[in-house]
Amino acid sequence: MNSVFCNPKTWLGILGTAGLVLACSGEQKETLSDIPSVGDTGTLVAPPQAAQDVTQGGSETIVSQVFYAEGEPCTPPTSQVVINEIMIDPNKVSDAYGEWFEVHNPGSTQINLQGWKIRSNGQADHTIVSSIVVPPGGYVVICRNSDPNLNGGVTNCAYGWSQQGGGISLANTTPDTLELLNPQGAIVDSVAWDASSSRHAPVGRSIALKHPFLDNSSIVFPSNPDDPASWANLNFGASTNQWGDNTDYGTPGTRNIDVWKVIEHEACNDNEICTYDLCEAGACHYEWKQNCCHSNADCNDNNICTQDVCDQQTNTCSHTHIEGCCTQNSDCVDENPCNYDYCLNNTCRHSTYNVVPGCCWAPDVDPATGQPWDPPEKKQQYADSQCDDKNPCTPDYCDLQTNECKAGPPTQGCCTTAADCDDQNPCTWEDCFQYQCRRTQLYNCCVQDSDCNDNDPCTTDRCIMNACRHLFDSTTCCVSDAWCATNADDHNPCTDEKCLYDPQVGIRTCQHVYKSFCSVQCPYEQNFNAASNFQEVGWKVYDFGTNAKNNWHLTETGSLGPDKHVLFTWNPTTVLVKSVNVTPFVDCSNAQADAYNPLKTATLQWRMAYKHYQQGQQVTLKVVGTDSGDYEGGTVLWQTTTDKDIEYDLYSVQLPSHLKFSNLLQVGFMIETNSTIYLDSWQIDDVRIAAGVPNEVMKVKLYYCLTDNCRIAPGSTESAFVSESTGGFPDLTIALGEKYRYLICYKDRDAMDMAWNFYGYPEVYLESAPLDYPPFITPVPLSGTSPCQTLRTIAQTLCGDPDAMFICMMDVKPGNDQTVAGVYRVAFATYDEYDPVKPKHSPFESLEKATINVLLPEGYLVWSPLGPSEPSAQAILQAIRANGRPAQIITSLDVVQDLSQYDGVFATLGVYGRYHTLTAHEAEILKDFLDRGGRLYLEGGEFFYTDNMQPETVLHPYFKVTAISDGQVKIDGPLAGRNFLDTYTFGYSQSPLYNAWNDKIAHTPGEGGREVLKNNGQNKFTVAVTYDSGAYRTIGSSILFGGVQTGGSTPVQLMAKYLYFLENGYPPCSADAQCEDDEVCTVDSCSNNVCSNAQIPNCVPCSDDRQCQEDQACNVAKGYCVD
Structure with a gap:
């Protein structure tokens, strides 16, 4: 190691010659310090260690100590060799190639590991067969595979144990121990870890001991082992050092510099506060602490522009920059980008004036006062004063964001010559006077039509060859009624064309005034597409009961859309209605003389559709004809009284003799009802009256x-x-x-x-x-x-x-x-x-209408007797297809000769208010299908409770369903799954299309049906029961699939469960709740994914004591007899 301490032995010699004995307080133990920064060479730096006094019994104890010199021998407080770093879970390559561990020799003599053993939990020991010399203070890397091309790039592997027949592997998520044994079989060093799936080895990071002197016997994995910060308070750390082009982290073969902590050795104490006292390779070693000092000379940073001072109280250096000092020009750059900044004799200099062309600037404070600009606008003015492009017509300003002088757009009307004033307008004369343009408009001159506006709406103003012309505009103004009749006829026989004053535009315009008496000629055809209201086409509503005019509309919505048509709707709710919508007068006198009318007759024709709402409540629809204005007592041409829908159709009626050639014929469409709430809508379109009869x-x-x-x-x-x-x-x-x-x-x-x-x-x-x-x-x-x-x-x-x-x-x-x-x-x-x-x-x-059935050769049939567009049928169809099965809708079971060719049938019968009563014939077809091993889903809000709309059929027993009641007004939801639908939840629509007095049902006890779906609202009851006979399977539902809404689960997921049951029977179970058969005398359980419903011995189900033996009573809560 390199040390910044010049010669610590000199200090020790001086101290020894003086005969001084230095003392420090405290027990003899090692002191740890975190290193604030680490160089790649391994040089250690750390903050000074604070002295500690240790007192016993209230008095200070002084312990004498000898101070050692550089190189003096010392004994490391650790084993002969140390397992210093382990890669347990490499990321770049698999564990079989990328595992390794590092061994450190803290002593003063080399150690040869040949003959040593490697041991790991539950695995055979491996004996190192090669010579591996660990030098004093050195490191060696022992790898599972020593080939750097295979092991993730570890180039300094001293040994590969798998290549020598070793089968040892390191556990990532289970407890393990790595041990080194000497040739005599003694354990020299070992590291154990208690790994689990939640606390495991970090992925792609080695686990590095922060100092070889630390206890390495056990690794405790933090809760987030892949985050190096989570290892802060542990002896080991997760490596943060990437080596070479490796994506994994570690320091194989070198000091663990990325997690290193300094441990000073007390036996090497040199009594120098500015050195770390270290024991390395069995010898004392000292390293100068960064920024530590005894005098100013120790702090010299060789920078002429800093004042270097040693604080002898804290023994720390400070380096204060000398204001205005420099060593090069770049040191002198000030906030002004426009001047010249340079360094002269280690002093910064700045030019007085701007030297950068086009540059401008303003300081943050006013140079005149040294205070912030007041007002702030003065800063911009100060900068603007530095800009002048010598053009009197452009405002010069400074862009303080870029420090550039810029010229704004020329001031409007500013000029230096007359040419500057040329506006390319031939209608102006221009000159420049005192830098201002003057323009004089030439009389009646123009360059475009807008120059000629005379504010007269009845003229078209034009500019022709730079001269204005004002022409009368016949398209915006009118001259007379006759002119309007000729030039603005809307071809509507119910309007007169009038030339009238329009106050909104202030002129006379052609307007289309409705006639008080409107008469049209045969052939008459009204499709309403061009009408915005009834009056516009001569139609008028008359009421002979409560006013129902607001129930009549012209609309593009509804089943007769998207073209416009007549609609009578239930809203607003009106009672005691007798209302008629009447055509204009139709003159059919020409039909009598029509040469192509050999039958001498006339016909009324119209398109119509009617949708009812409340079954049992009747509504009367009429078409009446009159030539006297008597709409209530006129001739009834067509009439029906109904409480059902009337399918869209085209109707034709030959007019009676007293009307067919009348020149005052009117036809009225009349509705009579006690309340409009009985119906949904009556729609009428394409009303035609003409000579002859249709084909x-x-x-x-x-x-x-x-x-x-x-x-x-x-x-x-x-x-x-x-x-x-x-x-x-x-x-x-x-x-x-x-x-x-x-x-x-x-x-x-x-x-x-x-x-x-x-x-x-x-x-x-x-x-x-x-x-x-x-x-x-x-x-x-x-x-x-x-x-x-x-x-x-x-x-x-x-x-x-x-x-x-x-x-x-x-x-x-x-x-x-x-x-x-x-x-x-x-x-x-x-x-x-x-x-x-x-x-x-x-x-x-x-x-003429027909039903076309296009049949698939396989898949599922959705039988919808209420029609192919019934919402629940469409929802079933889409959900089956979403689950990858072919499916189609049929409206009659008779169209399929053999139902058994299909995977199953889904039947949807509707709910109260719109319910199809299953006929005996239909029931026989479905029964025969089940008897031949069919699969049937049937839904109907009125099907199971047979005391009302639906009579008992031969099909009912196949569902194993008992009807509890005729239901309640609305199912409140939510829906909760049971049995194989356990944990599934759904919403349910409140629309009367799906939700109106739906039956409450339950499985029939003892017959094998299972309740799979319940209403889980305020009133809880079953709404779906499944049954698997072994030969056939059924699902009976009192709710409509189209009303099921997404809750915790989706309708498509519900259909997937239904399809699985129909195709395979009850699915494998994973919990006892999925085996519930709702029988009180069975114990329901799930074992090995198979349901068991074991009968309780001697159990008798009951609902009261009469069903029990004399010495027993009925436990109503449990549902069976007890002693």
Whole structure:
């Protein structure tokens, strides 16, 4: 080691010659000091040690001591060799290659480790077979593998025990001991550690002894062993030194400089306060303490600009900088960046004036006063005064952030010559006077239209060749009513065009004034798309009961959207309603003289959908016609009284003789109800009144396509006839990859070739919302691009009927994409006459609906008798698919010939207010499915309690469910899982779509059903029961899956559990709670992931004493009889 103490022996000689005996107080023991900084050479530095007095019995005890010189022998207070550092858990390489430990020889003679043994807990000793010499005060590294290319870069391994057949490994997370034994078998040194999974060896860091003299017999791992700071108060430390390009930390083969603590040896005391008294390699050694001194001379730092002083009270040096002293120019840089700073004769000098071009600056205090700037703006002014670009038109200022002089933008209007004033405006004359521009505007001159504004809204102001012109603007101002009728007609028969003063803009404008008497001509067609209110299109609401005008709306929402339509809604709630919405007057007198109206009739047609709310509460819907304004007593053209939904459809009514040619015809849509809360909505659209009658579908032929061309003709080999339906479309069940073609035969009692020529030909299309319009249903071009053929001979031949007027064809080809599987409710609509550029004559259409079932060959069926868009059915479908299984919705069980080809059926029946009562036929189908080993999930809020809406069926016993009651108004939730759903929790929707008087259920005792889901709210009861017969499996639920909401678990996770049960039965258990069978006479337990439900001997379940023997009583709390 190098020492900054010049010659400590000199001090000792002087002291010895003087015959002085020095004394220090305290027991003979070692003193530890943390080293504030450590050099790579291992030189030690530490703060001075404070003297301590040790007193006994109140009086000071003085112990004589001899002072030793450099190199004098000393005895280390430790063993012959010391295990000084251990890498237990390397990170760069595996333990099998990267483990090592370091041995230190604290003595004065070398030690050869050949023949010594290495021992670790539970492993065979390894004898070192090679010569390994540890020099005095030296270190050697013993590695598991000595190859630095394999061991993580430890280049100074003296030995590799695994390469010599040693099988020793060091435990990371379990207790272990590393021992060194001499050839005689005596343990020379050992290190033990009590590791665990929570307190373990640091990863990638060696464990280094902070001084070889410290007790190394035991390593105590801190709670955060990978943080070196957590080892602060321990004898060992986690290394912070990375060597070479290694990512691991350690000091293999050298002093543990990164964790080192100084330990002074009392036998080496030189009585010099400024040295550390050390015993190294069996000899005394002294090192001067950094910044320690006896006189000023000891503090010389060779810096001319510091005053070096030794504080002899504390024996510490201080180095105070001499103000203004320098050794080079860079020492003199001041806060002014603009001047020249230099060093002359070790004194700083600064130029008086700025020498950096364009530089400016201001000090933090006012140079004139030495005080802060007052006001603060003076600092900027001081800096600005240093800037001048010699241009009178630019404001010069100093940017104090960059200390640069800058010129601001030229002052507006400042100039030095007339050229500076050129604004490129041909309408101004410019000159420069006293540095100010003067501009004179030339009369009536302009450069753009805005220069010519005369503030007259009825003129268009234009700039033409730099001269203003003011032209009358007929688009913003009007001249007369006649002018408006010619130039601003909105083509609305219910408005007059008037030239009126508009106070908001202050001019006369064309305005569209509603007529008090509005009359339109046949053909009349109102789709409401252009209307912003009823008055605008001549419609008006009349009430013969409570005012319900606020219940009528024009809207784009609802099932008849997204185009605009009429909506009568329940909100605001209104009672005793009899309200009618009436068309304008329709003049159909022209229908009588219509040459293309051979039947001499007129027809009313409209689209409509109705959604009910409260079952059992009826609502009456009417369509009335009148030519006298008597809407309440007018002719009833159509009427229904219902407490159910009415599916969207197109309605047609031939007008009676007294109305069909009237020039004052009005049609009203009337609703009668005791309360609007009975319904949800009534929607009306596309109201049409015209001469003639609409076309009719007389029959539909269905063909299976043998080729993609699928030609239909007598003797064709490209198609095969399947079936024929009279008066409408047959429903179709089709598999993926198949193709069918509909041949549609029409009769049209008033169709005429001449009318088709003038007004357009028939055309079929697939109706859109609110019905389905899947892209795999497409029209077939028959005549050019038209999907219809009007040659009567072809129609009669293919239809086999002399009344056939024309035919159309539609293809159904779903392809092979499994996501299109499902139920589609579609409608085929056919125009009487269609040509978008020709005038309207017969706006009528026919509309026929059909159900298309596209079936998957496998997977799960979701049976939704309430319709394919039922929310709970959709939720089930998506959750099954989210769990990686194919699934589809069907609305009828009859569309599938064999349910057993599917993995299972999910049936959703709804809740009170919207419930499908399971029929005996449907129950037989599902029973047969279960009898053949099927898997069935069934949900319904009214299914299990059979005293109300749902009668008992042959299917009920298969669920092993006992209905407790008809439920309560709302399930409050949350839902809590039981059995294999143990620990699962969910919310439950409060919407009446899912939550309305849902049945309270329980498992039927003794029959094997298990309660897996409960309402865990204020009123606790079961809502789902599973049953596994061994042949079939069922899940019965009184709640709807669509109402389940995410809580601690998600609906998709719930579906995963349900699917596992249906496919595999009850899953393996991990806790007794997952085996609960809710039987009072069984002990439920889980062992080796298998449930056991052991019967209690002689146990009799009971609910009262009558069910027990005479010498027993019923313990109602436990549910069984007791002695």
